[in-house]
Each structure stands twice: as structure tokens, then as C-alpha cells.
Amino acid sequence: MSNAGLVTGRGESLLVDTLYDLRLTKTMLDTLTPLTSTAPISVVVNTHGNGDHWFGNQLVAHADIVAARGSVEDMRQVGPAEMHALTIADSAGGRFAQRIFGRFDYTGIEPVLPDRVFDGEMFLNVGGTEVCLIDVGPAHSAxxxxxxxxxARTVYTGDIVFAGAAPIVWHGPFERWLAACDVLLGLDADTVVPGHGPVTTKNAVREIRDYLEYVHEQATTRFTAGMPAMDAARDIRLGRFADLHESERLAVNVHTVYRALDPSLPPLDGPALFGCMAELCPRV
Ligand SMILES: [Zn+2]
Known part of the structure; x- marks a missing residue:
């Protein structure tokens, strides 16, 4: 479901993200053995704190695990126990989460948090290969x-880019995500490895940027007119973005715009946000 990546150097490698459960992560690590037998994984970067990018960490716990400060905060809040609880909740949100995450197995996952936290930027030399980490959040997450x-003229974007699917603005602000897209567009890179979906190019970054601008504008207009957030989510026509997978994420995105425009609006927790997406799903 999510992408990871391996950057190799002389005698060592860097892994970008682990996967959502132990079985998937083990399969990936086994598949990488022809490369990692001569260049073992010495560093792991978790791009952010959603489980599909770090729940496999215990299988690479021998390496130095690095993440941005905000990502570690997210990991502390939502670990495997919380995700398991969400998927067994007897509610519309719980059933919707089960539909999405039911194929993953949280059994045996011990939350292994990063050893090293950074702010802003961090430069690494992985056996002669230069790697630059840039925290462009908070945007998708903290x-x-x-x-x-x-x-390699390559960038791994984490969930700043979903290729072929709608982005989901769990945290925001939108402005920060738009700026993150501009950082990506400014890099000398031809290969863009998104957090989800096939390996792509900067065209996918432009698509995400356009979607975010459009949704922000549409939601703001409805907020100003006094329309409640869920009504706005039902009312917005996605136009050329309607074919993106998981377009029901619009419900969360509208909620995030509304909360930024009126911070006194109560935040919704995970189950409530999944409930909002479930409500929008039959329509799309
Ligand atoms: Zn993800």
C-alpha cells in the first residue's frame, strides 16, 4: 500500500520508511538482501508518523532510526494499539477503517521510535552517497x-505526494503543504517516489498542488457563506480531480480548512474523521 526506498552507498545503505506490518516489512527486507548483503542498512528514515511508514521499525532496530520532531510526536500519539482499536470500533468510522486497513496485521508490532530526532534539515553521507532530509511539515502530518x-536526481516525498490518489490533510496548514510542493518542484530531480502510488515525476507534484489550491478555495467560499463543514464536503464538485482514488478524503480536507479558519471549532478524533469519510464514500 505504501512505498519505501533503499539508497545504497559503499558498504552501507539507508532505508526510507518501513511498511505497515511485520509480514510486509520482512518480505521487503528479504527482497532487498542482494543489495543489503554487501551494503547493510545503517540508517532508517521515517518520513512521517503514520503507521504505514514506521510500524515495521522493529525489524531494522539495529540501524540508526531518524525522523523529524513532529513525526515522533505523531508516533507517540497513534501506535499499533490505537490503530487496532480504530479498526475494531463498532461505528461507521470503525467499519470504514476496517475496510481500508483490514488486510494488515498489527499482531506482534512493538512500537520502535526513532533514536535520532532532527529539526529543519539534516545531511547524511551514506557510504559516499549524499542524502538530504528536509522536514517540510507540518502539512500531511505534524x-x-x-x-x-x-x-540520483531522486526524491522520496513521503505522503506529501500521493500518485493517482487524493492527498489527505490530517494536520495542515494547507499553505505549508503548498510550500512543500514548491520545495519539491525546485529540486534538481527527475524521479519522484511518492508515499503511495507508482514512481512518478514532478507532474504528480503539480497535480497535488492544484488539488490543494482548489479544495482550499472551494472550502473557504463555503465557510464564508456559513455552510457547515460536512455540507460543504457534500456540496463541492471535484471536477478534474473527481477520478482520484480515495476522493472521500475531501471530508477530512474540508474539516482541516474549517479548523484553520475558525480555531474554536472542536477538533475531530480519528474515529470521527473516518466516520466523515465513510459518509462521503457512497457518493463517490
Ligand atoms: Zn502513508
């Missing part, structure tokens, strides 16, 4: 790291 490998 901390969103992009991993740039200049000599």
Missing part, C-alpha cells in the same frame, strides 16, 4: 520529511 538524493 512532521513530513522528504529525502533527496542529488546524485
Amino acid at each position: 512532521g513530513d520529511t522528504i529525502v533527496y538524493v542529488p546524485q
Whole structure:
């Protein structure tokens, strides 16, 4: 469901993200053995604090695990126990979460948090390969790291880019995500590895940027007119973005715009946000 990446150097490698459960992460690590037998994983970067990018950490606990400060805060709040509780909740949100996450197995996952936390930027030399970590969050989550490998003209975006699917603005602000897209567009990179979806190019970054601008504008207009958030989510026509997978994420995105415009609005917890998406899903 989510992407990870391996950056190799002389005698060592850096892994970008682990996967959502132990079985998936083990399969990936086994598949990488031809590379990692001569260049073992010495550093792991978790791009952010959503489980599909770090729940496999215990299988690479021997390495130095690095993440942005905000990402670690998210990991502390929502670990495997919380995700399991969400998927068994007897509610519309719980059933919707089960539909999405039911194929993953949280059994045996011990939350292994990063050993090293950074703010802003961090530069690493992985056996002669230069790697630049930039925290462009808070945007999708409280901390969103992009991993740039200049000599490969490649960037791993974490969930700042979903290729072929709608982005989901769990945290925001939107402005910060738009700025993150501009950082990506400014890099000397031809290969963009998104958090989800096929390996792509900067065109996918432009698509995400356009979607965010459009949704922000549409939601703001309805907020100003006094329309409640869920009504606005039902009312907005996505136009050229309607074919994106998981378009029901619009419900969360509208909620995030509303909360930014009126901070006195009560925040919704995970189950409530999944409930909002479930409500929007039959329509799309
Ligand atoms: Zn993800």
C-alpha cells in the first residue's frame, strides 16, 4: 500500500520508511538482501508518523532510526494499539477503517521510535552517497520529511505526494503543504517516489498542488457563506480531480480548512474523521 526506498552507498545503505506490518516489512527486507548483503542498512528514515511508514521499525532496530520532531510526536500519539482499536470500533468510522486497513496485521508490532530526532534539515553521507532530509511539515502530518538524493536526481516525498490518489490533510496548514510542493518542484530531480502510488515525476507534484489550491478555495467560499463543514464536503464538485482514488478524503480536507479558519471549532478524533469519510464514500 505504501512505498519505501533503499539508497545504497559503499558498504552501507539507508532505508526510507518501513511498511505497515511485520509480514510486509520482512518480505521487503528479504527482497532487498542482494543489495543489503554487501551494503547493510545503517540508517532508517521515517518520513512521517503514520503507521504505514514506521510500524515495521522493529525489524531494522539495529540501524540508526531518524525522523523529524513532529513525526515522533505523531508516533507517540497513534501506535499499533490505537490503530487496532480504530479498526475494531463498532461505528461507521470503525467499519470504514476496517475496510481500508483490514488486510494488515498489527499482531506482534512493538512500537520502535526513532533514536535520532532532527529539526529543519539534516545531511547524511551514506557510504559516499549524499542524502538530504528536509522536514517540510507540518502539512500531511505534524512532521513530513522528504529525502533527496542529488546524485540520483531522486526524491522520496513521503505522503506529501500521493500518485493517482487524493492527498489527505490530517494536520495542515494547507499553505505549508503548498510550500512543500514548491520545495519539491525546485529540486534538481527527475524521479519522484511518492508515499503511495507508482514512481512518478514532478507532474504528480503539480497535480497535488492544484488539488490543494482548489479544495482550499472551494472550502473557504463555503465557510464564508456559513455552510457547515460536512455540507460543504457534500456540496463541492471535484471536477478534474473527481477520478482520484480515495476522493472521500475531501471530508477530512474540508474539516482541516474549517479548523484553520475558525480555531474554536472542536477538533475531530480519528474515529470521527473516518466516520466523515465513510459518509462521503457512497457518493463517490
Ligand atoms: Zn502513508
